[in-house]
Amino acid sequence: PYPLYEELRKTPVLHEEGGPYVISSYWDIKNLLHDPRISSDAANLAAAGDDELSEPEQTGLPPSFIRLDPPEHDRLRRIANSSFGPPHRPTRIDSMRGELGQIVTGLIDGFGDTRQIDLVDQFAYPFPVTVICRLLGVPREDEPRFRAWVDPIVAGLDPDTRTGADSVFKQTAQDARMQLGMYLAGLVEERTKEPREDMLSDLVTSHGPDGAMTTMEVLATSVLLLIAGHETTVNLITNGMLTLLRHPEYLHRLREDPGLSVRIVEELLRYEPPVQLVPQRTCIADITVRGVTIPKGSRIWLVLAAGNRDPERFEDPDRFDPDRGDIQHLGLGSGIHSCFGAPLARLEAQIALSELARRLDNPRLVEDPPPYRQNAVLRGPRHLNIAFDGLH
Numbered sequence: 001p002y003p004l005y006e007e008l009r010k011t012p013v014l015h016e017e018g019g020p021y022v023i024s025s026y027w028d029i030k031n032l033l034h035d036p037r038i039s040s041d042a043a044n045l046a047a048a049g050d051d052e053l054s055e056p057e058q059t060g061l062p063p064s065f066i067r068l069d070p071p072e073h074d075r076l077r078r079i080a081n082s083s084f085g086p087p088h089r090p091t092r093i094d095s096m097r098g099e100l101g102q103i104v105t106g107l108i109d110g111f112g113d114t115r116q117i118d119l120v121d122q123f124a125y126p127f128p129v130t131v132i133c134r135l136l137g138v139p140r141e142d143e144p145r146f147r148a149w150v151d152p153i154v155a156g157l158d159p160d161t162r163t164g165a166d167s168v169f170k171q172t173a174q175d176a177r178m179q180l181g182m183y184l185a186g187l188v189e190e191r192t193k194e195p196r197e198d199m200l201s202d203l204v205t206s207h208g209p210d211g212a213m214t215t216m217e218v219l220a221t222s223v224l225l226l227i228a229g230h231e232t233t234v235n236l237i238t239n240g241m242l243t244l245l246r247h248p249e250y251l252h253r254l255r256e257d258p259g260l261s262v263r264i265v266e267e268l269l270r271y272e273p274p275v276q277l278v279p280q281r282t283c284i285a286d287i288t289v290r291g292v293t294i295p296k297g298s299r300i301w302l303v304l305a306a307g308n309r310d311p312e313r314f315e316d317p318d319r320f321d322p323d324r325g326d327i328q329h330l331g332l333g334s335g336i337h338s339c340f341g342a343p344l345a346r347l348e349a350q351i352a353l354s355e356l357a358r359r360l361d362n363p364r365l366v367e368d369p370p371p372y373r374q375n376a377v378l379r380g381p382r383h384l385n386i387a388f389d390g391l392h
Ligand code: HEM
Pocket: 040, 065, 066, 067, 077, 224, 225, 226, 228, 229, 230, 232, 233, 236, 273, 274, 275, 278, 330, 331, 332, 333, 334, 336, 337, 338, 339, 340, 341, 342, 344, 345
């Protein structure tokens, strides 16, 4: 159970002087995510006095579509989407299924003869960044360099490492961001001259009604995919394994039937969502929620994880039950900003969890609960030590 969220739901619109309006009931969150009076624009957020949240994105790049409202948001998302999942041929994501399986197999084989692993460091962390490299079209030989830049950038977004006197760390993240930006700019230039079968090439050569993206827009979009698709996926896999080890009947069933991973991942996105809270919204008109007027210009926090445990929406919400009939969770958001990477995120987690269930012989948690990252937005263990008797 999440006692804090239960407490929050008792005051559906919670507000303290100077703070955001905190919304934690399922239907209110859902409605607001679809309400055009609620803006995601970075400039509106800064005007509402929230610089902290936009800080990690001070990259010198234009805002990416997660921080834009229509019509700019829709144009950029449509171009990106035409490369991710064009209607007239199998989607890029479907065609990556085999490759994802190979990456997972390689990582599990890499556990070698050890009988204990940290799932975060040895599996969940390296997996999504390798996937994004393949998606964008980063050449294999550059992957280690690419990963070396991404690690400090992602860690730099983590309040654990970002706060305090850790300015050396900030500097490293800043350097890495510059180098990654320069590297990607070079790659974009190559793909513009000589397109290949990869997402970067598609973004710069798109011929749809929206045309192509500019180099700067491609860079902003690539960084967005990296940041939005990294730690979220790490946490989905780690929260997933933790939950399965606490509910071993599902681990056993998954081992027998990998197809069950589809329902397991959906229920995980409800029960232990990696993104707990969407804090980067402001309202651009007065709006009334349950009789409370939220004035224009206010910041709004939408607590997805509290909505996912709302008893008005889900029966027995604190029970992990992949067999439940209806799992319309908020874990991937909703409305125009709902997760762009959803098909990829789902597939990555389905393959990762079913392979871990199949290959690890008698897996056990070494420490329960594991240590968590200090982060109100992204929930997930910092380490997840698992002991097992060998590999199948
Ligand atoms: C948006 C969750 C994986 C790319 C979102 C949002 C959520 C979310 C809740 C909505 C944010 C908002 O309303 O402001 C997750 C979770 C993931 C995941 C839980 C993994 C388990 C990914 C992956 C990618 C990705 C793998 C890319 C490859 C994006 C992008 C957006 C987004 C680009 C912005 C969409 C827009 O503004 O139109 N994600 N995500 N995500 N996600 Fe994901």
